[in-house]
Amino acid sequence: MADLLSKITTNGKALYLAYDQGLEHGPIEFNEKCVDPNYVLDIATAGGYNAIIFQKGIASKYYKGSKYEQKIPLILKLNGKTNLYKGEAYSPQICEVDEALKLGASAVGYTIYAGSEHEAKMFKEFGKIVRDAHSHDIPAIGWIYPRGKNIPNDTAGEIIAYAARIGLELGADIVKIKYSGSKESFRWAVRSAGKTKVVLSGGVKVNEDQFLKVIKDIIDAGAIGAAIGRNIWQHENPLEITKKIKEIIFG
Numbered sequence: 529m530a531d532l533l534s535k536i537t538t539n540g541k542a543l544y545l546a547y548d549q550g551l552e553h554g555p556i557e558f559n560e561k562c563v564d565p566n567y568v569l570d571i572a573t574a575g576g577y578n579a580i581i582f583q584k585g586i587a588s589k590y591y592k593g594s595k596y597e598q599k600i601p602l603i604l605k606l607n608g609k610t611n612l613y614k615g616e617a618y619s620p621q622i623c624e625v626d627e628a629l630k631l632g633a634s635a636v637g638y639t640i641y642a643g644s645e646h647e648a649k650m651f652k653e654f655g656k657i658v659r660d661a662h663s664h665d666i667p668a669i670g671w672i673y674p675r676g677k678n679i680p681n682d683t684a685g686e687i688i689a690y691a692a693r694i695g696l697e698l699g700a701d702i703v704k705i706k707y708s709g710s711k712e713s714f715r716w717a718v719r720s721a722g723k724t725k726v727v728l729s730g731g732v733k734v735n736e737d738q739f740l741k742v743i744k745d746i747i748d749a750g751a752i753g754a755a756i757g758r759n760i761w762q763h764e765n766p767l768e769i770t771k772k773i774k775e776i777i778f779g
């Protein structure tokens with residue numbers, strides 16, 4: 529499994545720059561600078577991130593065939609939804625593994641809203657994605673976010689540990705989970721994920737010290753790193769905070 533992750537890790541650790549929020553939340557997340565995917569690609573390459581995360585539209589227009597393609601690996605997100613959709617949580621698949629490979633992807637990602645009424649559909653789609661990805665020797669990353677009317681607190685310690693375990697059970701190579709609120713509860717999530725590696729999902733932009741403390745907690749707890757967006761490209765100095773985060777993750 530270590531070989532499968534070698535293109536998107538450094539000594540078993542990882543830092544990914546996520547930029548799929550334009551679909552998930554809309555341009556409300558952006559300012560004049562970070563609305564431009566090239567701005568984010570510049571941060572990712574200059575900051576030495578292990579990979580950039582895009583949906584297929586941005587991957588085809590800004591990454592494939594560009595100067596960035598040789599500089600930074602791509603993780604292609606295969607499903608997505610908008611904030612405008614208010615139904616029970618479901619994120620349909622909008623791209624196949626073979627399309628991702630044509631766009632230059634070194635790994636694929638997929639969001640599962642565990643506990644949602646549509647859980648079964650997402651499990652089925654992800655099952656095929658894991659199979660297809662592994663048949664092409666690339667890793668599959670599960671964004672596992674328990675969500676829906678049955679999940680009153682989606683960041684409770686036992687819920688986050690369950691999310692991590694779901695990743696292991698479904699065959700994800702890496703599981704991307706939210707912070708559970710403490711180092712101890714996150715450690716249990718990492719234990720629950722077993723041989724599936726764990727990365728943190730960032731969340732809304734917060735005070736820098738607060739964010740660095742979370743990064744330290746999750747690394748102490750055994751996570752391999754983080755897949756984050758807003759706390760970086762909304763930051764007034766993205767490369768400065770990147771450097772601090774890398775010191776914690778890579779030592």
Ligand code: FBP
Binds near residue numbers: 549552757758
């Ligand atoms: P952030 O670090 O900006 O939170 O990005 C991580 C991420 O998983 C993105 O990949 C995704 O767009 C977003 O969070 C989804 O967040 P949510 O579903 O909680 O609104």
